Amino acid sequence: MRSIGWASLAAIVLALTLTPPAHASPATDLPTRNTRYVTRDGSRLTLDGEPFRFAGTNIYWLGLDENVGGVAYPTFFRIRDALDTAKAMGMTVVRSHMLTSTGNPLSILPAKDKGFNEAAFATVDYAIAYAGSIGLRLVLPLTDEWSYYHGGHHDFTDPYGLPPEAFYTDQRVIADYQAYAGHLMRRVNPLTGRAYNADPTIMAWELGNELEGMTPGWINANAAVFRQWAPRQLIAAGRRFDIDPDTLAAPGVDIVDVHYYPPTAARVAADAATVTGAGKVYLAGEYASTAAGAELLTPLAADPAVTGMMSWSLFGHHDRGGFVQHDDGFTLHYPGDDERMRASVEAQIAFAGQVSPASARPTRVGPPLITQVDKRGGLNELRWRGAAGADGYVVERAAHGGWTPAHQGTLGDGSTPWLDTEARGDVTYRVVPIGRDGRRGTPSEPVRAGRTQIVLADPLQTTDLADGHAGITLTPAGATAQGAGRVSWSRPGLRRVRFDLTGRPRVRVQVSQDGAGWRTVRHDGGDGQVSADAGGAGHVRVLWSGGTLTRATLWAADPAPVTAPPAAPAPLTPAPGSRDVLGAPAFTWSPAAGAGCYTLTVSRNADLSDPVLTVTAITGTAITGTSHTPSAALDPGATYHWRVTAVNAAGSTAGPVASFTTRPLPTRPAVVDDFTGYADTGGLASAYVRNPNGDPITPVLDAGPAMRLDYTLGAAGYAGVTRAFAPSLDLWGLKGLELRLTGTGRPVKVTVQFVTGGVYFEHTLDAVPGGAARIPFAGFDHPSWAGAGPLDLTRFDQLSIYVGGGPGAGTLTVGQVTAYPGP
Structure with a gap:
């Protein structure tokens, strides 16, 4: 750290003038497009x-x-x-x-x-x-x-x-x-x-x-x-x-x-x-x-x-x-x-x-960077660093001198790591970005992974992946050596290494079994790259001067090779024979030894024919963990059968079939609040707490029973009260909220807001309906200031009533609040 004492700052200020200093010579070629100032x-x-x-x-x-x-x-x-x-x-x-x-x-x-x-x-x-x-x-x-x-x-x-x-x-x-x-x-x-x-x-x-x-x-x-x-x-x-x-x-x-x-x-x-x-x-x-x-x-x-x-x-x-x-x-x-x-x-x-x-002119996007190829049960798992402006990606394999897609459709940035369940043996990959206009962008550099190899690519943006380093500075162009720089990596079973460099550096490649004793190995160079055989060492390092190291790529042995199909997984949840299973349940199963991924099949038929849900690497991102939650709810009041199959590079093994029954839809409304449980206005006010950032509003226990909200709208433009439910209400399967609302005073808008599982939803009525108002849950949306999340009606945590509009006083009376069933 180069420090300038605080006492020197006053001198710096006094030295400032209207004339900018003479330009220094730029150290990096980043010519500006901004040659003129924005003016007022x-x-x-x-x-x-x-x-x-x-x-x-x-x-x-x-x-x-x-x-x-x-x-x-x-x-x-x-x-x-x-x-x-x-x-x-x-x-x-x-x-x-x-x-x-x-x-x-x-x-x-x-x-x-x-x-x-x-x-x-x-x-x-x-x-x-x-x-x-x-x-x-x-x-x-x-x-x-x-x-x-x-x-x-x-x-x-x-x-x-x-x-x-x-x-x-x-x-x-x-x-x-x-x-x-x-x-x-x-x-x-x-x-x-x-x-x-x-x-x-x-x-x-x-x-x-x-x-x-x-x-x-x-x-x-x-x-x-x-x-x-x-x-x-x-x-x-x-x-x-x-x-x-x-x-x-x-x-x-x-x-x-x-x-x-x-x-x-x-x-x-x-x-x-x-x-x-x-x-x-x-x-x-x-x-x-x-x-x-x-x-x-x-x-x-x-x-x-x-x-x-x-x-x-x-x-x-x-x-x-x-x-x-x-x-x-x-x-x-x-x-x-x-x-x-x-x-x-x-x-x-x-x-x-x-x-x-x-x-708004479209630009060509790319390239991504394949940062890692790991093995899961002998199957290749790719990670890549995305490209700005890419709407999606296509992973391609080299086949007979050409490239073919390795999956259906396109993958998003959330799809990395992506598991290739189809390739066997040695294979070469590249990732192609797809732009907003649907055009293919610049592909990543190809990466070859052997049948029993894993690959690590380090672009040296940080030294987090390195085992040790000295004499280097990270710059926009890469890692530069100060005199003689070096970086080392620790990877068991290293087979081959490649270093990308610019300039005309002097290079040595060394390997070690224990990270202490090093020996120099022969390397080949050309086209800005240096490659060497690591011979199964546990550590490798490169020493260089006079140039810039921009990337290191390390090939190592698969740490857990497979020679036989995996063991069979066992179903856990929904538990076999369980009833009243809700909506889109989380399917879980025991881990299967040797598995690289799993296939899930769900059907209304005991023989699993005509499945309603099949999740494989072909239909989407492979399941590499031991759980999966469907994106859509299962039919209520029905019996389902399901099975999980474990897959690795040597084969697959199916687990037993399990069955469960989903909860039927409710046929009666559920009471959210009928205002009968409050001894007096004080009890009601302690349950329905005023939003302190809004204008004045007071809850009063009224005949009916009902809650009368006396408000005076002013600078904030809104006023409201909130009740929290402990424990949470379970409103699963119900269609929406019904509130009985009447008002006096100037016209106002009424916003009904609730929270499920920590996620906010709200709906605004443009006027007090003067009677029953039915608002389907599908009509609620997240407030603009809140984050998004699922509507989990099994955890109805909080209800708020707000009035809003211009200045003025009035009352809003809220009668019974219920959640009503479908048709």
Whole structure:
């Protein structure tokens, strides 16, 4: 770590001038497409004299990540893949907290007394340079209201023992914040040769993310200073929710950033009108990606006051396969993990095409990377790293000099690892990405796996797969040696190794049985590759200098070869002879020794003829575990028979047939609440708790019996109460909810919301029906601010009643609430 003492920061600030520094020579060839700045023209943005509107997203983790193995720098692949994905969706602007980086040992500024951490800039430099090379623009917050892993404004007040609100008032703290921002803005990116404040890729500097305590003086002072340091870039500001009125009046602020969880078209349009009416540029810097749809985005695309909409938040592919996962409920993957996310992705792509048509040009996707070929019962199991912009993949095998598909249809990123149950003997694979337009993209490099071999490919984005290393630095281009670098791997039974290198390196390949004593082995070289026979060693290492190591591929012996068919599995659940089995039961069975995968067959007939469910590797992803849950419910009140067959490379073995009977549909309604169990209004109020974020509402036990809700709608625009059920109610097989509703006062909308198994559902009635209202469960949907999930009516956990609309008082009386049966 190269540190700059905090005392030097004031000198850095004083040295800042209007003139950007001379450009350094770029160390990596990443020519920018952004040669001109986005500029402000009143309440609009322009580029080359034309209006500039955009679809965008948040990729907050580009500088420092929290999602893969704890807090760590993201790999260059993950940075590149996420930005490429945004580009493939037609987005032209990305907002990232990459420069909100304080208070963590890996941050740009770990602590005031430690100075700047030069190592933390590697990912930031690359993200900025790569974004420019593909024509994306960036909005970069400089600090954060919240104390997340990447730090926030408390890191500037804590050293003085001050409360967080002193960030806006204490002159020492303000000077430290400005010193930090000044250091960032003047930094020369070694990959572009440009200072950050002289790079058109950085469209705007945001004073901070969701700052709640900004004052007019603080805004004006910082905006003026930052304008001096970055005269051709824009200044943005905004708080968590709603419009900060001080940003509207601040002469130095170009963009007012507003956030929405959830957004509505009416709310966004009204805010955009307010912001542009004050002469500022409007930006929805964050909105819940779960709310993206035609209802929200189509009218906003037609509204010129809406300059940009930026969803929260995009994640790309994992280095080894599949996607990087995040758990805040708003994670976005392309092309989407489920139907709801796919609809969100499609809506954002459509919005991008409407506001910036030139961005919606399809590009060729690929290549993926086969990262591993393992064995399961002697069968080949492939893992691959996906390609940005791929809608799916086709795994192909080489056959008689040509390539043929190894499965039916296409596979998604969630299909890796994929098990090949058909191939026997030596086989060569490649993975072909399929683009949004249905065209084949660039295939992965072929990988050959022998009948008794497993394969590991390490693209050296991290050193996690290595057993040891020394003298190397990971760069966007690969692992470079500092003098003499080396990397070693531990794999029992290594047979062959291959190393891909660029430049003209001097190379030695060594093997070892114990990882202590090494011997050099003969290697062959050519076309940027070095190969060697490992002779069954347990360890291998490569030593090189004068070049770049970009990949290592290791072939090793199958650690558990099979010579006979597997044992027979035994059925576990549904237990043989069980009754009242619900819906789509989880089929489970005992593991069978030697099995590579399993086939499940379910039928209404004892001989398993005319099966209603057959799951094999041919019909979909192979079952490699010992359970399977069908996607559709079985018929109620019926007897089923099922069997599991274990499969490996030497054959298959069927288990016994088991039978069970499903629960019949209920024929009578179930009471959710008839309001007879409450002694008085106090008991009712303790069960039905008011939402504290909403307007005032009071439950009263009324004649009937019934619950009367007395409400006064005001600033929040909604009011509601919630009852939790412990234990959960079992409403399986019932068709919907029936509520008896009557109201007085001004017209309102009524929202009925419930939770099953932790998943929220709701339905809104446009008016009080004045009697019984039947709402089928199929008519409920997830709220835009909530995550998706299954409707598990066996765990009905919570019921909420909300009223909403303009200001005014009234009452809503809720009579008996039941769940009614079909027809």
